[in-house]
Amino acid sequence: MPFSRFSADQLDHKIPVGISACLLGDNVRYNGGHSRSDYCDKDLSDYFDYQKFCPEVAAGFGTPRPTLRLEGDPNQPRMVFTKQTDKDVSATFMATSNAYLENLAHLDGYIVMKNSPSCGLERIKVYQENGHPHMQRSAGLFTKALLQRYPLLPIEEDGRLNDPALRENFLLRVFAHHDFRHTVGDTPSMKDLIAFHSRYKYLVMAHSQPTYRLLGRMLSGSDPRPVLALKDAYFETLMMTLSTPAKRKNHCNVLMHLVGYLKRSVDASVRNDILDVVEQYRRGEVNLATPMTLLHHYLKHYGSKYIKEQSYFAPYPTPLGIRNRV
Numbered sequence: 459m460p461f462s463r464f465s466a467d468q469l470d471h472k473i474p475v476g477i478s479a480c481l482l483g484d485n486v487r488y489n490g491g492h493s494r495s496d497y498c499d500k501d502l503s504d505y506f507d508y509q510k511f512c513p514e515v516a517a518g519f520g521t522p523r524p525t526l527r528l529e530g531d532p533n534q535p536r537m538v539f540t541k542q543t544d545k546d547v548s549a550t551f552m553a554t555s556n557a558y559l560e561n562l563a564h565l566d567g568y569i570v571m572k573n574s575p576s577c578g579l580e581r582i583k584v585y586q587e588n589g590h591p592h593m594q595r596s597a598g599l600f601t602k603a604l605l606q607r608y609p610l611l612p613i614e615e616d617g618r619l620n621d622p623a624l625r626e627n628f629l630l631r632v633f634a635h636h637d638f639r640h641t642v643g644d645t646p647s648m649k650d651l652i653a654f655h656s657r658y659k660y661l662v663m664a665h666s667q668p669t670y671r672l673l674g675r676m677l678s679g680s681d682p683r684p685v686l687a688l689k690d691a692y693f694e695t696l697m698m699t700l701s702t703p704a705k706r707k708n709h710c711n712v713l714m715h716l717v718g719y720l721k722r723s724v725d726a727s728v729r730n731d732i733l734d735v736v737e738q739y740r741r742g743e744v745n746l747a748t749p750m751t752l753l754h755h756y757l758k759h760y761g762s763k764y765i766k767e768q769s770y771f772a773p774y775p776t777p778l779g780i781r782n783r784v
């Protein structure tokens with residue numbers, strides 16, 4: 459039996475993820491070029507079924523086109539062409555973007571282009587009347603609307619995916635988002651929710667033990683809310699919790715719990731060897747893949763069905779090698 463559903467080299471289907479079209483090499487930038495991301499277009503495309511979109515082209519601004527920028531109130535910026543700042547094009551831009559946003563409920567993640575007044579996730583300059591940018595930065599107008607419309611959707615910038623911890627966290631959330639929606643679904647039973655919670659025990663614990671207990675209480679039968687309301691509350695709490703990368707200290711606690719499952723089947727000296735490796739990971743001498751590989755080896759032979767189904771072992775496809783870098 460495989461360790462959790464994402465451990466196989468190939469998924470039986472790809473996961474729907476939105477992306478800024480220029481990141482896949484489409485020549486849609488203001489200068490007629492692209493910003494192709496090798497990681498998105500090559501590595502992740504084995505697992506993601508991309509839905510690409512360029513909001514500036516969709517708005518009819520053409521390619522090539524004059525550059526755009528944001529101006530005014532950083533909480534509610536307007537979009538203008540850099541060399542024609544008296545003409546507010548926000549309404550034109552948002553008309554097509556809003557229509558597009560209506561139909562993205564099937565997505566499990568979104569990758570946006572950095573530094574764009576349309577697609578940037580953060581740190582986008584908002585210019586003032588004096589020509590200087592405001593201290594407060596914004597998201598690009600499309601991504602700001604995306605965040606408002608789908609607040610639990612994992613969204614990340616291509617540049618931030620170069621950071622191993624942020625990359626790990628984004629992929630973890632995309633696969634958890636997908637897993638929940640497909641195994642629990644829109645019309646769940648309590649049994650579906652409890653089965654999901656059971657598989658995600660150690661993954662959630664690695665992010666927050668109090669949240670793991672809170673989620674458990676939601677499903678314990680003492681919460682009077684109907685199952686649909688519980689599902690929504692559970693999903694919101696889950697996605698919020700997973701959005702902060704797990705700390706090394708918490709991973710160590712989980713790893714030690716998992717070593718405990720070998721108590722009856724594996725000699726104490728072997729368990730101590732594994733614990734030594736967990737300590738090496740705690741000190742930052744090895745990456746997470748090292749104790750995980752050791753544990754995987756023993757639990758594959760001696761672990762119960764329950765432990766083998768833990769999403770913690772393969773929260774994203776193993777061939778991506780994510781845990782070799784965190």
Ligand code: SF4
Nearest residue numbers: 479480512571574577
């Ligand atoms: S950053 Fe967004 S608006 Fe700009 S070219 Fe890429 S997809 Fe189009």
